[in-house]
Amino acid sequence: MTKIEEVKAKVEAGKSKLVPGLVQEALDAGNNPQDILDAMVESMGVVGEKFSTGEIFVPEMLIAAKAMSKGVDVLKPHLAGDGASKLGTCIIGTVAGDLHDIGKNLVSLMIESAGFDMVDLGVDVPAETFVQAIKDHDNVKIVACSGLLTSTMPAMKEAVATIKASGLTGFKVIVGGAPVTPEYAAEIGADGFAPDAGTAAVKAKELAT
Numbered sequence: 761m762t763k764i765e766e767v768k769a770k771v772e773a774g775k776s777k778l779v780p781g782l783v784q785e786a787l788d789a790g791n792n793p794q795d796i797l798d799a800m801v802e803s804m805g806v807v808g809e810k811f812s813t814g815e816i817f818v819p820e821m822l823i824a825a826k827a828m829s830k831g832v833d834v835l836k837p838h839l840a841g842d843g844a845s846k847l848g849t850c851i852i853g854t855v856a857g858d859l860h861d862i863g864k865n866l867v868s869l870m871i872e873s874a875g876f877d878m879v880d881l882g883v884d885v886p887a888e889t890f891v892q893a894i895k896d897h898d899n900v901k902i903v904a905c906s907g908l909l910t911s912t913m914p915a916m917k918e919a920v921a922t923i924k925a926s927g928l929t930g931f932k933v934i935v936g937g938a939p940v941t942p943e944y945a946a947e948i949g950a951d952g953f954a955p956d957a958g959t960a961a962v963k964a965k966e967l968a969t
């Protein structure tokens with residue numbers, strides 16, 4: 761088994777104490793950080809699949825998520841750029857009713873590396889909180905809304921609508937997350953969509969400059 765395969769297996773099994781060390785070993789063995797990340801994302805896909813088929817339940821899904829987060833912590837310095845150029849502030853959060861934050865955290869990390877100052881509102885963020893954050897921070901250029909549940913897509917729609925109806929200007933809204941499509945993003949009036957964290961950073965930069 762390669763180091764990357766070991767990382768993948770231990771994330772799937774939710775071994776939070778072992779994953780950071782294995783990620784470090786995989787890095788030390790010369791593996792590309794992005795390949796290690798891709799393997800962990802794949803693990804979460806397997807975990808999701810097992811949840812769908814009733815093989816595992818929410819607690820197992822949660823411990824796998826914790827294991828992945830610990831692994832991402834080790835990868836962070838290797839994934840992030842220097843963020844030298846300052847492009848403005850990006851407000852980010854997972855929409856109301858939704859507690860998934862691994863994808864949002866990766867998107868935040870990549871947008872930060874692209875040169876933005878991040879304001880992370882966390883998970884389960886009501887539409888009005890996005891608006892308040894735009895008012896509370898200087899030079900907001902991007903508002904990024906993440907959502908993982910089909911059932912919280914209406915909350916994403918509400919977030920975009922509330923932000924747009926606030927009358928505040930000078931920024932663009934981008935959305936993403938597994939159930940979000942470019943068509944849905946356009947339909948709810950978002951300015952941009954990205955399927956993954958890397959593309960979200962490219963999109964944020966493109967829209968802010």
Ligand code: B1M
Nearest residue numbers: 808859860861862863904906909910935936937938956957
């Ligand atoms: Co949940 N969950 N979960 N879950 N969970 C999913 C999403 C699910 C697909 C599993 C399944 O059934 N196969 C399913 C959703 C089905 C649907 O609605 N379509 C699901 C469900 C049903 C639920 C509950 C309802 C289960 C229950 O209670 N019965 C419940 C809901 C709780 C709530 O939010 N109110 C629930 C709970 C949980 C845990 C708390 C246990 C845990 C989350 C812990 C945490 O995040 N801290 C969890 C987990 C871990 C998952 C899976 C297994 C993994 C999610 C993940 O982290 N993926 C997930 C299955 C899966 O994803 N295949 C599942 C890795 C991550 C890197 O990918 O988040 O997709 P992702 O992010 C990507 C892209 O989507 C994109 O970039 C990221 C990186 O490239 N992206 C953006 C994300 N945000 C973006 C924003 C952008 C642009 C791109 O611009 C702003």
